[in-house]
Amino acid sequence: MTSFTVHTAPNTPAASAERADGVQDGALAWDFKGWTVRQLDRVERAMGDWVPAQAPAGLGEAMRYAVLDGGKRLRPLLTLAAAQSVAGQPDGDVPELALRAACAVELIHAYSLVHDDMPCMDNDVLRRGKPTVHVRYGEAQALLAGDALQALAFELLLPDEPVLDEALAARLCRVLARAAGHEGMAGGQAIDLAGVGQVLDQSQLEDMHRRKTGALLLASVTMGGLAAGASPAQAAALAAYGRALGLAFQVVDDILDVTADTATLGKTAGKDAAADKPTFVSLLGLQPARDYAQRLLDQALTALAQGGLPDTRTLERLAHSVVHRSH
Amino acid sequence: MTSFTVHTAPNTPAASAERADGVQDGALAWDFKGWTVRQLDRVERAMGDWVPAQAPAGLGEAMRYAVLDGGKRLRPLLTLAAAQSVAGQPDGDVPELALRAACAVELIHAYSLVHDDMPCMDNDVLRRGKPTVHVRYGEAQALLAGDALQALAFELLLPDEPVLDEALAARLCRVLARAAGHEGMAGGQAIDLAGVGQVLDQSQLEDMHRRKTGALLLASVTMGGLAAGASPAQAAALAAYGRALGLAFQVVDDILDVTADTATLGKTAGKDAAADKPTFVSLLGLQPARDYAQRLLDQALTALAQGGLPDTRTLERLAHSVVHRSH
Numbered sequence: 168m169t170s171f172t173v174h175t176a177p178n179t180p181a182a183s184a185e186r187a188d189g190v191q192d193g194a195l196a197w198d199f200k201g202w203t204v205r206q207l208d209r210v211e212r213a214m215g216d217w218v219p220a221q222a223p224a225g226l227g228e229a230m231r232y233a234v235l236d237g238g239k240r241l242r243p244l245l246t247l248a249a250a251q252s253v254a255g256q257p258d259g260d261v262p263e264l265a266l267r268a269a270c271a272v273e274l275i276h277a278y279s280l281v282h283d284d285m286p287c288m289d290n291d292v293l294r295r296g297k298p299t300v301h302v303r304y305g306e307a308q309a310l311l312a313g314d315a316l317q318a319l320a321f322e323l324l325l326p327d328e329p330v331l332d333e334a335l336a337a338r339l340c341r342v343l344a345r346a347a348g349h350e351g352m353a354g355g356q357a358i359d360l361a362g363v364g365q366v367l368d369q370s371q372l373e374d375m376h377r378r379k380t381g382a383l384l385l386a387s388v389t390m391g392g393l394a395a396g397a398s399p400a401q402a403a404a405l406a407a408y409g410r411a412l413g414l415a416f417q418v419v420d421d422i423l424d425v426t427a428d429t430a431t432l433g434k435t436a437g438k439d440a441a442a443d444k445p446t447f448v449s450l451l452g453l454q455p456a457r458d459y460a461q462r463l464l465d466q467a468l469t470a471l472a473q474g475g476l477p478d479t480r481t482l483e484r485l486a487h488s489v490v491h492r493s494h
Numbered sequence: 495m496t497s498f499t500v501h502t503a504p505n506t507p508a509a510s511a512e513r514a515d516g517v518q519d520g521a522l523a524w525d526f527k528g529w530t531v532r533q534l535d536r537v538e539r540a541m542g543d544w545v546p547a548q549a550p551a552g553l554g555e556a557m558r559y560a561v562l563d564g565g566k567r568l569r570p571l572l573t574l575a576a577a578q579s580v581a582g583q584p585d586g587d588v589p590e591l592a593l594r595a596a597c598a599v600e601l602i603h604a605y606s607l608v609h610d611d612m613p614c615m616d617n618d619v620l621r622r623g624k625p626t627v628h629v630r631y632g633e634a635q636a637l638l639a640g641d642a643l644q645a646l647a648f649e650l651l652l653p654d655e656p657v658l659d660e661a662l663a664a665r666l667c668r669v670l671a672r673a674a675g676h677e678g679m680a681g682g683q684a685i686d687l688a689g690v691g692q693v694l695d696q697s698q699l700e701d702m703h704r705r706k707t708g709a710l711l712l713a714s715v716t717m718g719g720l721a722a723g724a725s726p727a728q729a730a731a732l733a734a735y736g737r738a739l740g741l742a743f744q745v746v747d748d749i750l751d752v753t754a755d756t757a758t759l760g761k762t763a764g765k766d767a768a769a770d771k772p773t774f775v776s777l778l779g780l781q782p783a784r785d786y787a788q789r790l791l792d793q794a795l796t797a798l799a800q801g802g803l804p805d806t807r808t809l810e811r812l813a814h815s816v817v818h819r820s821h
Contacts, residue, residue: 222676223676223682224685282641285614287634288637305614310612310615311683315681315684317645318674318675318680319671319675321667321668321671333661333665337652337660337667344648347641348642349557349642349645349646350549353641353642354549354550354551354642357550357551357553357635358551361551
């Protein structure tokens, strides 16, 4: 049994420790908020270093605007937590490739948002509480910044340093490329485009979301596990967790689209309903959608418990935070 | 000294053989047109197999429309020729990764054209003699098809088959990602965007083109060499050739923009001049631009001759065809 450092109150007897958010972990307290703060700091610093300010003709500025200083960073947190769950050190160092993978998935996510917000797609003017990239820098620069961010995701996984394991980097690139491409995110977006005003049944809706958002969330977890050397059983557990969590994320997104306001979301609320897009809420109703999200959370946690991972608490907490988030 | 098969007329005495285009190679005839036909067939069949028809909601159709049945395929030809120049077999089989690299660079090129043609960029309606992708499928689908093609380029380099050398695949991905990204093609496009109506001097214009088109042409040659196991000296010669050829390509492009008509080009002629974009012709004048292209051709051929490559004739002929093309 691995023991864990109690970060907020190192001298508190572990058995009675209570976390800042009031949840007890039993024998050992685990400071999830502190963990989040430290991982976010790690990710923000890495992105600040790796997303180039010096790219020519304003491109670097647009890329950095799209990526830095905003976002929940759910995908990088999942990648780091997955890597740490394999290593059994939930707040420990991670291999450099795990940090690179964490940033790479976020770059893919960020580029998709830049393109998604453009007038020919969702035509959205607000993202993370700020004007969208095309509003700030023009459509052409937004298009290029998105394109360059996708390339940069792969560049991050393939630095020059010969210390990195190139075969492992190739496997990470493979997972990321498939999650981003026609079988994954881009394919899901195409279904989404075609689905406006259409009646989809639940399996069609789930297929769309499995690709559109689920594939990259799954890749985040998978890449973290790969980078940390997960065994096949561990990788399978992480994948099952990632799939259930990815779907839960989207169900909750649909719930928030109708229940939260724009200021809380940091993006335009109610836009799916306004655009006549099929959602889990429009298909199932609000309370059944909430129940479904809870069942998916249970699935994710059950899968996680069965993989022989040395420490799953951070991944558990992340799953809870996805399903119970307010924005 | 490697000997070469004479493909069009196997029984013709090699010393007196004359190719269909009337150029003599000296002791051995080398059927460049036949070579081109065979490599194009190889590339078209591979792309037909690898660019997915089954991608959802019309995405696959748009991707295939953007890529198949059109284009000079200069980049794949360069990749295959570079691989064959290392192997010393100008019409021989190439390693599977070389063919994958040839198609991957073409996918990056194709995606850039799809995005470049969009209304927020060049707003072009004609490409390769056909309506552009956004005209045919709508802007949103064109945006997604371009995005998915970029991801697919990396997917092609990273298939499941364990027979492929993953470390080599990683190195190919690295070259491609950098050529496509902010340091390469996307960066050059940003400079191009910012340069409309600006006065650029020759070094600024060359920096733009070195990134915008040169980086991917260089990558085509580099990847072919890498996939075939080029030595450092061979790789350096291929790179010097690729750099000179990349710039020559753009100088000739600028010349054709003012001297060819739309029907010959298969795309809108005169658009750079109309858009008040700086070009080598506007900067140097028409005849000096032609002289410059010739000097770059000479540079490319000189570099090629110094790398200890077993056979460079196909690369030589490709360089000639780039500089002396009519479209």
